[in-house]
Amino acid sequence: MPLYEPSPYEILGIPLTAGVREINLAVGPAIKAARHTRQQIQEAAALLRNPDKRLEVDLQQPLPPEPVDQAAELLAPALxxxxxxxxxxxxxxxxxxxxxxxxxxxxxxxxxxxxxxxPEPPVPARYAADLSVLPQIEVPE
Structure with a gap:
């Protein structure tokens, strides 16, 4: 079992903004590349063609980090x-x-x-064991 399950976008090799036409065009090259099974590729394409299921997948995908070109400039005051x-x-x-x-x-x-x-500490008299805690037993004669 793989540790990482690729997203449908990774299986087809398309960006998150791909339309239905791009999805359909990506199926052939994905099958030829043979990085995934034919069934996985077809399921990924079918999932991305369905707007409701695609929205569900998109909501579960983590957002990619935004590139920061001015990192040194942003960190200069702190450094x-x-x-x-x-x-x-x-x-x-x-x-x-x-x-x-x-x-x-x-x-x-x-x-x-x-x-x-x-020696054990003495038990107060009110907590001492007596016959009142035992159930009534009738002894036959």
């Missing part, structure tokens, strides 16, 4: 100003960084406290 410079704070000395790193590693690889080492 004339110095770029934003950010002053960085001084770095702490290397031994301080190393000590911090060792402390983080020690914390990361420390053994967790054994379960039951800390």
């Amino acid at each position: 004339a100003e110095p770029l934003l410079t950010v002053e960085r704070p001084a770095q702490p000395p290397a031994p301080a960084l190393l000590a911090l790193h060792r402390a983080e590693l020690a914390a990361d690889f420390a053994e967790p406290a054994p379960a039951g080492a800390e």
